[in-house]
Amino acid sequence: MAKDRFVYVTYIRTTPEKLWEALLTPEFTRQYWFGVTLESDWKKGSTWKMIFPDGRVTDSGEVLEVEKPKRIVLKWLNEWMPELNAEGFSRCTMEIEPVEGATKLTVVHEIDKPASKVIEAVGGGWPRILSNLKTLLETNEPLAMTKGGCKSAA
């Protein structure tokens, strides 16, 4: 089956538990993920949504698999850009693995169609998000740009 996807890997000096918390709790995501909040109880079959600081739901979906604090697979639908929404559901897998002195985070975002605009769009956003996340967890200090964005949105 033709597929489009990216695989991003980062190593963060933290524990799998802290990384799991940072990926899925609003108090953390707001600080490094362009100010967004993720809402869900993160149980298999539950729905989840991503909310911008202004209250818009930008993305939503379903929790397909969850194994805390190792792996979560999300069905993912863009809700606010018609051309991305038209491509339908994509899938995002986050895997957390302890390695020597750090924790390895792998993010795979994929869709069952070639040359996807969704993959292009999310692929561009993840490096900034993951880099901010690493900074936040390793230094306890998100980039000022993210903090500013949060403050003005609050």
Place this chain on the structure above:
Amino acid sequence: MSMDDVFKALADPVRRQLLDSLHQRNGQTLGELCEGHDMSRQAVTKHLAILEDANLVATRKEGREKLHFLNPLPIFEIADRWIEKFEHGRLRALDELKKNLEGKRDGKG
């Protein structure tokens, strides 16, 4: 892996070609990556291992195949380290502008 590993991995034209090839088409097998290179499979494997050690290439198993993906994060972090501070001022200026404009609007309403 350190930033030294990233620069060492990038300091080789063959390895940059391999990254270019993945940039063009992500998720290739070793066999696919060997096409277009006048090199033994072993030599390409060695180059890919160096790229993977530097975290510039990530691999995933799919069925019996091992697929290679370009992982842009180390290069993003290098850019961030030297460029981000210049971006910073511009972003802060935009943030100030937004606050000023929104403040004025609030004043009217």
